[in-house]
Amino acid sequence: MAYDNLSTDELRGLHARMIDEYADVKARNLSLNMARGKPAADQLDLSTPLLSVITSPEDCFAEDGTDCRNYGVLKGLPEARRLMAPMLDDDPDNVLIGGNASLILMYDVITWGWEFGVNGSAPWRTYDSVKWICPVPGYDRHFSITEHFGIEMIPVPLGTDGPDMDEVERIVASDERVKGIWCVPKYSNPSGITYSDETVRRLASMPCAASDFRIMWDNAYAVHHLYDDAVEQDQLLDIGVACREAGNPDRYVKFASTSKVTLPGAGIAGIATSPTNAEDLTSHLRVCCINGDKMNQLRHVKFLRDAEGIAAHMSKHAAILRPKFELVDRKLTEGLVDVGGCTWTKPRGGYFVMFNAPEGTAKRIVALAKEAGVILTGAGSTWPYGNDPHDSDIRIAPSLPPLEELEQALDVFVCCVKLAYLEKLLGA
């Protein structure tokens, strides 16, 4: 029977039983981790051929004869730009290849806007305050970057179609200090939703008081479907096309990486943006570096080859990840049938499930789970400044543990949700 319909005595009895159950769980001395979107070992194994596609000097030459072992080629190998283009929904000419992480590129783009402005605009640091739109739930590492610069972060609700566009349009319309928005537009981190075409078009066309407003389009999960059938895959409208059509060709910077395609932190990352933006970014990039790691670029080209090669490879990831996401949904559905006030997402791609616990219980759930040996992403981390006003959002990252460990971790999680909710209902 639903908790909400139980009498106080019944709740007390249930609470006592849950305390025993929780004690049993703790006694298992588990050490499980559902905190970060890390691929599992068998996913990493899929990229084993990457390790040996280059073993001799003859393997080290690019299509145009460039010896990738030596200095040069600031923007990345032409074939690496071509490889990344479909992940960025763009033309290879608009692609710049960076280092081993798209996060660094995002940090750079904001640093340069902050310090030097954008295409000749006033440096953002010269304003009395700078503001940034942060759809919530969102990605904590995005928020860390804007927080680092003292940029005021404005949370806007993220629905199933993307951010609340009425709210976004209102905020950007009149305040030129609002300089950008963080977006994970496809299989969003953490809710797994994908922006609707209408959302993309409204972002591209909305009147902004700031002519240098920037959409930070972190398409981290562009090719990270859980299902092979195209009808079960989310489709995302290209923000670049939408911005050009709306007459705002420089409004966006797209980011992608192979971190969850090949090896996290040992892959390649790229940007796609307008030629004007690319020139502006390159003027800074050339001061701080001579080139990205072309050897690793070439490895990725030789291993993944092209869009078709990427899709085939991602299908193997999906075969490993899909059962984990399905297990999350099954265990939560079964375990929380009587517990009111819990919702969660069923994404068709990406790395996360967003769990909404009964208001005021998220921190307690995460603490209980930790005490029982299951590490979850910190409660609140999906909000700017770590401040979830409802204390409700918990990001579940099911990718890392093997299936049987994930099942154990979810049992613990369900137990902790129940216990925390009972504590709340009893005012304990």
Added chain:
Amino acid sequence: MAYDNLSTDELRGLHARMIDEYADVKARNLSLNMARGKPAADQLDLSTPLLSVITSPEDCFAEDGTDCRNYGVLKGLPEARRLMAPMLDDDPDNVLIGGNASLILMYDVITWGWEFGVNGSAPWRTYDSVKWICPVPGYDRHFSITEHFGIEMIPVPLGTDGPDMDEVERIVASDERVKGIWCVPKYSNPSGITYSDETVRRLASMPCAASDFRIMWDNAYAVHHLYDDAVEQDQLLDIGVACREAGNPDRYVKFASTSKVTLPGAGIAGIATSPTNAEDLTSHLRVCCINGDKMNQLRHVKFLRDAEGIAAHMSKHAAILRPKFELVDRKLTEGLVDVGGCTWTKPRGGYFVMFNAPEGTAKRIVALAKEAGVILTGAGSTWPYGNDPHDSDIRIAPSLPPLEELEQALDVFVCCVKLAYLEKLLGA
């Protein structure tokens, strides 16, 4: 006979012959490059084993069991920090491993000082102007970074013992806006000199008006000797020890990379600095990145192993580079015997020879060489803002061309020096 002792008629006759000789040189349609410090192909071949030290998942684990294929370990693998420690003259605990280039780390350190200050000091951007000491001749990419931030660069002569320390001490003593100095302290780029112990101690101990004054210690050629015998190798006093002894433990940041040990732009780079500085830098680093490329760190550890392994490997580089440096000296000595006013360095390590042409001829020499198919580093590039007031400094980078091509290139160079000097003497 020395040009300076020739009559005008004799000079005219010589000039006519040099014009013919130059025409012959141009007719050869050469395409040679002595512009940048790029290793030659046979040097790159020395690192071929690096390409296949990791080919299977079992190879991917660090000493402590970390799977290097996944996210994490912001400061770098412990064994990678240990590997880089001797190149940085420091303890592994003080080493942070970055990405594929020390230049990026230098850019970061200056960006963070500029934007956030250093260990709580006022951000450098908050001063009406910021100044930086640039020993000349120096490295153009250093100067580009400080120029990028609008930092006023103050050239100070670099002698055979290091920068003119009387001048440096005078500049830093009274102006707190002088925030740092660029140093390539060993086998300096481009003159090949190594700072004397006294210079290092004076840098470490000099009274600075700015408590956040920083020595950017780019020890790019720490292990890049041309001779195997220790008595023919330059020794550099550790700036870290000197700074601690002088009571200025946070004054320095050391940089090194494997770019000219293994593969340029595909190696690993590191910083060594005081624990206080390391903590400050890490507070920024963790915002912009999750980790460096641990796979490449591990490759380097497996290939180079330790200080002894590095030394043995560098000895193979030296065997290739030494004849090139000796050829430069021989060709210049032979070719310029009659030409007054030319001097050049005979470094015992590093990648460059500094050539001082007769005043007012460097630009002309570089232009003549270019027209004859030999690319040299741009004249003036060894000075801040590319402005060599004597138009005399030319950086020779003999590493890239094979020996026979280098000989051709040097013949062209000698011809251009003669022609330019004759033009000058004749007021042509």
